Amino acid sequence: MKNRLSFRKWPSLYGYISATVGVAAATVIFALLNRYVSESVAGMLYLFVVVISATGTGLGAAIWAALLSFICWNFFFVHPVGTFYITETRSLIALVTFLGIAMMTGQLAAGARRRALEAAEASAKLEAERLKASLLSSISHDLRTPLASIKASATSIGVEDAVTDEIQRKALAQSIVHNVDRLDNFVSNLLDISRLEAGAWLPNKEPYPFIEILGTVLQRLSDEDAVRLELFVPADLPLVPLDEVQMQQVLWNLIENALKYTPSETLLHLNARADDGFLEVSLRDHGPGVPAGEEKNIFHKFYRVSSPAANNHSGVGIGLTICKQIVEAHGGRVWAANAPDGGAVFTFTLPLIERKRGT
Ligand code: ADP
Numbered sequence: 347m348k349n350r351l352s353f354r355k356w357p358s359l360y361g362y363i364s365a366t367v368g369v370a371a372a373t374v375i376f377a378l379l380n381r382y383v384s385e386s387v388a389g390m391l392y393l394f395v396v397v398i399s400a401t402g403t404g405l406g407a408a409i410w411a412a413l414l415s416f417i418c419w420n421f422f423f424v425h426p427v428g429t430f431y432i433t434e435t436r437s438l439i440a441l442v443t444f445l446g447i448a449m450m451t452g453q454l455a456a457g458a459r460r461r462a463l464e465a466a467e468a469s470a471k472l473e474a475e476r477l478k479a480s481l482l483s484s485i486s487h488d489l490r491t492p493l494a495s496i497k498a499s500a501t502s503i504g505v506e507d508a509v510t511d512e513i514q515r516k517a518l519a520q521s522i523v524h525n526v527d528r529l530d531n532f533v534s535n536l537l538d539i540s541r542l543e544a545g546a547w548l549p550n551k552e553p554y555p556f557i558e559i560l561g562t563v564l565q566r567l568s569d570e571d572a573v574r575l576e577l578f579v580p581a582d583l584p585l586v587p588l589d590e591v592q593m594q595q596v597l598w599n600l601i602e603n604a605l606k607y608t609p610s611e612t613l614l615h616l617n618a619r620a621d622d623g624f625l626e627v628s629l630r631d632h633g634p635g636v637p638a639g640e641e642k643n644i645f646h647k648f649y650r651v652s653s654p655a656a657n658n659h660s661g662v663g664i665g666l667t668i669c670k671q672i673v674e675a676h677g678g679r680v681w682a683a684n685a686p687d688g689g690a691v692f693t694f695t696l697p698l699i700e701r702k703r704g705t
Pocket residue numbers: 599603604607631633634635636644645649650651656660661662663664665666667690
């Protein structure tokens with residue numbers, strides 16, 4: 347794979363042009379100050395341009411700036427002015443010394459630039475490797491855990507005498523369905539994020555009763571999870587223009603997070619209301635909440651809060667990114683906050699009236 351951050355030893359034409367402009371500017375500045383300052387100021391001005399060229403664009407431009415400075419200094423300021431003759435030994439020594447120092451300084455500065463670029467490249471590579479490793483470990487964990495659970499339940503059902511009563515068999519079957527749903531959701535999220543990012547999954551909006559979306563999502567919850575959810579949804583909510591499949595994904599991701607990041611004995615409260623032309627849905631939990639300052643970051647792709655509470659749970663950090671992209675594609679907003687007495691509150695809004703593009 348080609349590295350995005352590539353080091354170029356020889357700068358482009360731009361480097362040479364800026365070095366030329368820099369030397370011209372130094373010449374003009376010294377011409378203006380010539381009467382008031384000594385010759386060494388010209389040397390410093392030119393050296394300054396050489397260093398800037400070396401650190402900004404590389405060794406080639408620095409050498410070019412050094413040679414050009416040597417020529418300009420000689421032509422414009424060394425007696426006899428306006429020629430390339432050097433009659434005084436003192437001036438010749440000053441000029442040659444300048445050229446030597448300029449070349450060395452340029453080389454040192456270009457070396458420092460090269461090392462800085464190489465270090466940045468190495469650290470970008472390292473970061474990419476770290477991200478890949480953590481993504482792979484999260485992905486394998488998110489795939490393996492439900493698979494192991496499915497295998498255990500299916501094995502128990504298959505082994506005679508292991509399941510003695512109907513209730514136990516039903517619970518195992520339910521656990522299989524629940525874990526298959528988890529896997530299905532995980533794979534959906536991975537596919538959704540790539541489709542959304544490619545702009546290949548635009549919402550197909552139809553006026554829809556929100557309560558039906560909620561009903562479909564609730565059916566996918568296990569019995570233990572479903573009893574934790576308290577609903578406050580008025581029966582007379584207006585229809586909302588939405589993409590049914592996308593909106594199910596939004597609700598599922600929020601509910602799944604709330605179940606995942608909170609103690610299993612706590613309740614979740616889902617409120618829906620129509621207000622000021624928008625449907626507003628909020629999900630409140632009684633978990634640790636979102637650490638202060640992370641409320642916006644958690645919607646960034648692959649972003650996971652690094653706190654002991656969050657580290658206990660697997661995940662890849664795309665669930666909320668998907669929620670945000672879908673809700674915004676519907677013309678709504680989604681945000682996270684903390685309730686005054688603890689717990690996270692995730693809220694999203696959806697316009698009740700379809701807005702035409704540009705209105
Ligand atoms: P994942 O759950 O895979 O890490 P998400 O994008 O769904 O990815 O969530 C991003 C982060 O937001 C999580 O890692 C978690 O730290 C935080 N988060 C999400 N929901 C909650 C919640 N209900 N309570 C506390 N933190 C949450």
